[in-house]
Amino acid sequence: MPSREALVAIVGEANVLEPPAAAMREVRWGTGESCRCRLLVTPTDTQQVAAIVLACNASGQKIVVHGGRTGMAGATVSRDNDLVLSLEKLNRIEALDPVGRTMLAGAGATIHEVQEAARAKGSLFAVDFGARGSAMLGGAIATNAGGHRVFRYGMMRDHILGIEVVLADGTIVDSLKEIIKDNSGYDLKQLFVGSEGTLGIVTRAVLRLRPITTSRNTALLAFDSFEQVIVFFRWIEARLAGTLSAFEVMWRPFFKAMTAHRGAVTGIDTEATLYVLAEAEGSDSERDGPAFLEVLEDAFEQGLVASGVIAKSEAERNALWAIREDVDVLMRLGDRLDFDVSVPLRTMPTYLEKVEGELQAAINECSLFIFGHVADNNLHLMTVRAGSFTPEERQRIKDIIYLPLGAIGGSISAEHGIGLDKKASLSLTRNPSELALMQRLKFCLDPQNLLNPGRILDMD
Numbered sequence: 001m002p003s004r005e006a007l008v009a010i011v012g013e014a015n016v017l018e019p020p021a022a023a024m025r026e027v028r029w030g031t032g033e034s035c036r037c038r039l040l041v042t043p044t045d046t047q048q049v050a051a052i053v054l055a056c057n058a059s060g061q062k063i064v065v066h067g068g069r070t071g072m073a074g075a076t077v078s079r080d081n082d083l084v085l086s087l088e089k090l091n092r093i094e095a096l097d098p099v100g101r102t103m104l105a106g107a108g109a110t111i112h113e114v115q116e117a118a119r120a121k122g123s124l125f126a127v128d129f130g131a132r133g134s135a136m137l138g139g140a141i142a143t144n145a146g147g148h149r150v151f152r153y154g155m156m157r158d159h160i161l162g163i164e165v166v167l168a169d170g171t172i173v174d175s176l177k178e179i180i181k182d183n184s185g186y187d188l189k190q191l192f193v194g195s196e197g198t199l200g201i202v203t204r205a206v207l208r209l210r211p212i213t214t215s216r217n218t219a220l221l222a223f224d225s226f227e228q229v230i231v232f233f234r235w236i237e238a239r240l241a242g243t244l245s246a247f248e249v250m251w252r253p254f255f256k257a258m259t260a261h262r263g264a265v266t267g268i269d270t271e272a273t274l275y276v277l278a279e280a281e282g283s284d285s286e287r288d289g290p291a292f293l294e295v296l297e298d299a300f301e302q303g304l305v306a307s308g309v310i311a312k313s314e315a316e317r318n319a320l321w322a323i324r325e326d327v328d329v330l331m332r333l334g335d336r337l338d339f340d341v342s343v344p345l346r347t348m349p350t351y352l353e354k355v356e357g358e359l360q361a362a363i364n365e366c367s368l369f370i371f372g373h374v375a376d377n378n379l380h381l382m383t384v385r386a387g388s389f390t391p392e393e394r395q396r397i398k399d400i401i402y403l404p405l406g407a408i409g410g411s412i413s414a415e416h417g418i419g420l421d422k423k424a425s426l427s428l429t430r431n432p433s434e435l436a437l438m439q440r441l442k443f444c445l446d447p448q449n450l451l452n453p454g455r456i457l458d459m460d
Contacts, residue, residue, distance in 0.1 A: 066085065138203070
C-alpha cells in the first residue's frame with residue numbers, strides 16, 4: 001500500500017488526514033457513525049486523483065470514495081485498512097455556457113452551488129433534493145440521484161452530457177463533451193452514472209442546464225384515498241400542460257408527525273388519508289399564478305380535492321416544503337430503518353396494505369411513516385420505534401418491505417443506490433443474468449476490486 005510519504009508527495013501535507021481527524025467525519029447520515037480508515041486524502045485535481053489511484057493499484061490498496069456523505073445505503077462506510085479518497089476539494093465551477101446551456105463542474109461542488117451558479121447566468125440545474133446543501137455532484141452522479149423534479153426533468157443521468165473519470169488503473173478517461181446528441185459508439189458516461197464509484201471515480205462532469213423558470217406556485221392538498229390522488233395527478237398533469245414539476249405524496253402518519261413538530265397548517269383537513277404537495281414552475285410570472293389558482297378552483301368544484309391551501313409567499317412555500325423535507329424530525333423519535341423503493345402505481349395501494357398489515361402483526365410498537373415522489377413510482381418508508389429493534393426484527397422488517405417487490409416489478413432502490421446496506425437484497429429485483437453482467441463489468445474495469453469494494457456486488 002502507498003506510504004504516507006508517497007501520498008503527501010502527491011497531494012501535500014495538508015491534504016492527508018490521520019485516522020483521529022478522519023473519525024470526526026460522519027459516514028452514515030443521521031447515525032453519528034465515524035469514518036474509519038488508514039488515511040484520508042483530499043486531492044485538489046484530477047491528476048492527483050489519478051496518481052493516488054495508480055499508487056493504490058500498484059500495491060493493492062482498497063479505496064473508498066467520499067463526497068458529501070449524505071447517502072442512505074452505507075456506501076461511504078470504510079474499514080480501518082481502507083484509504084478514503086474525498087472529492088470535496090474538486091469543487092470548482094469551471095465553465096458555464098449560457099448559450100448552449102451547459103456547465104463544467106468538479107465532482108466536489110455541492111448541488112446547491114451548481115444550482116446557484118446556473119441561476120446566476122439565467123439557467124436552471126433541475127436536479128433538486130433535500131440534501132442539496134451538502135450532497136456533492138460526484139455522489140449524485142454515482143448514485144444517479146433523483147429528487148423532487150424527476151417527474152418533469154428526469155434522474156441525474158438525464159442531466160449529464162459529458163464526464164471525466166479515473167479508472168482503477170489510474171487512467172483518466174476524458175469524455176467531457178457538451179453536445180446532446182452523440183451516437184458515435186458506446187455512451188460511456190452512462191456506464192458510470194449509478195455505478196456508486198465501483199467502476200471508476202468521477203472527477204468532473206458537463207451538465208445540461210434548462211431554461212430558468214420565473215414563476216413557482218405551490219399547494220398542499222388533502223385526499224381521502226390513493227385512487228383520488230392518482231385521478232387528480234393525471235388530471236392536473238394535463239391541465240398544467242407540462243409545468244407540473246413536483247408531486248409529493250405524504251400519508252397521514254407522516255403528515256401528522258411533521259406538523260406536530262412544525263405546527264398545524266391552517267385551512268386543511270388534519271384527518272385526511274393522504275396529502276399532496278404539488279408545485280408548478282413556469283415562465284410567465286404574471287399569468288401562471290392566476291392559471292394555477294383557476295386549475296385548483298376547478299378541482300375543488302369537481303370534487304377532486306377534499307381541502308387544500310395555496311402558498312401566497314415564498315415564506316409560506318418554504319413552510320409547506322419543510323413538512324416534506326425536514327425528515328430528521330422523525331429520526332429523533334427512536335430507532336429506525338429507512339427504505340427507498342420503486343413500485344408501479346397500479347400496485348402501490350395493495351403493496352402498502354400488505355406491508356402495513358405484516359408490520360403490525362410482526363413488530364410490536366413499530367410506527368410506519370410513508371412519503372415520496374409518487375409521480376415517478378418512488379416511495380420512502382421509515383419504520384421507527386422508541387426502543388431499539390433487535391437484529392431479528394430488523395431483518396424481518398426488511399423482508400416485509402423488500403420481498404414483495406420482485407413479483408410486482410418494483411425495485412429495492414429508487415434513488416439512494418445499493419451501497420453495502422441493500423446488497424444482500426439486490427437479487428430480489430435484479431435477475432441472475434443482470435447480476436452476472438454487472439460482475440463481468442466490474443471485473444473488466446477493476447480486476448483487483450480496489451474501488452469501493454463490496455458496494456453493490458461481492459467480488460472477493
